[in-house]
Amino acid sequence: MNKKVLISGGTGYIGSHISLQLYKLGFDVHIVDSFVNSPGKNLENLKNFSNKDKNFKNRIFINEGDIRDRKFLDELFLDISKRKEMFLAVIHLAGLKSVPESISDPLRYWDVNVNGTINLLNVMKKYNCKSIIFSSSATVYGNVKETFLREDLPCNPCNPYGETKVVIEKILSNIFTSDPDNWRICNLRYFNPVGADPSGLFGEKFSYNPSNLFPYLNLVAGGKKKYLRVFGKDWPTKDGTAIRDYIHVCDLSYGHILAMNYLLFKKSQILNLNLGTGKGTTVLELIKTFERVNNCTIKYEFEDRRPGDVSSLIADNNLSKKIFKWYPQKSIEEMCKDSWNCFIKNKYAI
Ligand code: NAD
Numbered sequence: 001m002n003k004k005v006l007i008s009g010g011t012g013y014i015g016s017h018i019s020l021q022l023y024k025l026g027f028d029v030h031i032v033d034s035f036v037n038s039p040g041k042n043l044e045n046l047k048n049f050s051n052k053d054k055n056f057k058n059r060i061f062i063n064e065g066d067i068r069d070r071k072f073l074d075e076l077f078l079d080i081s082k083r084k085e086m087f088l089a090v091i092h093l094a095g096l097k098s099v100p101e102s103i104s105d106p107l108r109y110w111d112v113n114v115n116g117t118i119n120l121l122n123v124m125k126k127y128n129c130k131s132i133i134f135s136s137s138a139t140v141y142g143n144v145k146e147t148f149l150r151e152d153l154p155c156n157p158c159n160p161y162g163e164t165k166v167v168i169e170k171i172l173s174n175i176f177t178s179d180p181d182n183w184r185i186c187n188l189r190y191f192n193p194v195g196a197d198p199s200g201l202f203g204e205k206f207s208y209n210p211s212n213l214f215p216y217l218n219l220v221a222g223g224k225k226k227y228l229r230v231f232g233k234d235w236p237t238k239d240g241t242a243i244r245d246y247i248h249v250c251d252l253s254y255g256h257i258l259a260m261n262y263l264l265f266k267k268s269q270i271l272n273l274n275l276g277t278g279k280g281t282t283v284l285e286l287i288k289t290f291e292r293v294n295n296c297t298i299k300y301e302f303e304d305r306r307p308g309d310v311s312s313l314i315a316d317n318n319l320s321k322k323i324f325k326w327y328p329q330k331s332i333e334e335m336c337k338d339s340w341n342c343f344i345k346n347k348y349a350i
């Protein structure tokens with residue numbers, strides 16, 4: 001039976017976790033990645049998994065290339081179609097994701113994220129591969145007053161990165177309208193993905209100057225940074241620090257498997273769905289939990305609010321629960337533990 005899935009950005013942080021789950025479920029995993037932001041160990045460990053397993057040998061196929069390169073994608077799809085097969089679905093994660101970078105270099109973000117997606121969609125259409133799960137983001141909602149964000153809220157992103165995600169969702173909506181009997185599309189809006197597979201084998205590209213909270217927490221715990229800068233202590237929350245909905249990357253990844261399963265067995269449709277736990281955690285609560293479960297001390301100092309930040313972002317995840325029966329399992333404790341485990345296993349700590 002054909003069990004081929006194409007995963008763009010499949011050696012990145014989230015993509016490597018999805019690839020691993022797909023592989024463990026017996027799918028043939030075809031990865032497309034330019035490696036522009038994937039840690040070498042993700043690639044190495046995915047290859048090792050595949051090569052060491054006698055039963056599933058060569059079930060992970062890695063194709064190095066850029067999604068903006070039409071010829072490269074065309075050849076890949078042609079090769080599969082020559083064998084009278086096609087990908088069951090595409091899980092499309094390839095893209096750039098830094099908010100500050102998207103402000104300083106917007107053209108690069110529009111080119112990679114939007115042009116890259118248009119290119120991929122053109123090739124998918126040509127080979128009649130019309131099922132796609134797209135990595136969208138809670139950032140599409142922008143600055144909103146609601147406590148729990150529902151999928152039907154208007155999209156109002158505050159930065160170029162978020163705008164590229166909204167435009168891609170719009171393009172996907174247009175192509176669905178053009179051929180509603182055949183396209184099956186799911187935009188998954190991630191909240192704050194964190195943590196790592198408990199093996200510690202897969203993670204994010206390491207940076208000494210990360211802008212996100214979890215990599216910075218690890219650097220402080222590992223002695224690479226003196227203290228964590230906590231942006232704002234006057235937010236309207238219980239302890240004055242901002243609230244986010246952190247979601248373990250393994251739960252998030254499983255959401256893609258359920259989304260794909262749903263899309264393939266139901267009528268053609270387009271869906272927008274949040275992937276978050278529905279629970280909020282403040283920065284101070286997170287620091288305390290990280291210290292407790294990892295037996296370390298996190299020094300911190302308060303700074304002014306970071307421009308563009310909002311007080312609270314929590315998912316209303318009722319739709320994902322109802323439609324996919326997706327119930328995130330992992331606690332904030334596990335997120336902190338697995339994140340630190342991955343950090344130290346990769347010898348980033350002192
Ligand atoms: P990542 O940077 O670790 O992974 C992205 C992968 O795409 C990398 O392996 C990179 O090499 C590859 N890539 C980038 N440009 C490419 C191109 N032009 N052609 C081929 N490959 C290319 O990021 P991630 O955290 O795993 O995020 C994956 C997706 O999820 C992105 O689309 C991101 O916008 C989205 N997302 C991420 C978060 C988050 O907080 N991590 C939140 C919401 C949405």
Ligand code: WQD
Pocket residue numbers: 097099136137138139191192193211212213214216228229230231232242243244283306309
């Ligand atoms: C979380 C909280 C900060 C760093 C970003 C993107 C979003 C999505 C996920 C892709 C905030 C505070 C942070 C630090 C701090 N990515 N903080 N000190 O901003 O919620 O979301 O990543 O789609 O689009 O915007 O995540 O991890 O940067 O911040 O106090 O050194 O931690 O102010 O309240 P954010 P984050």
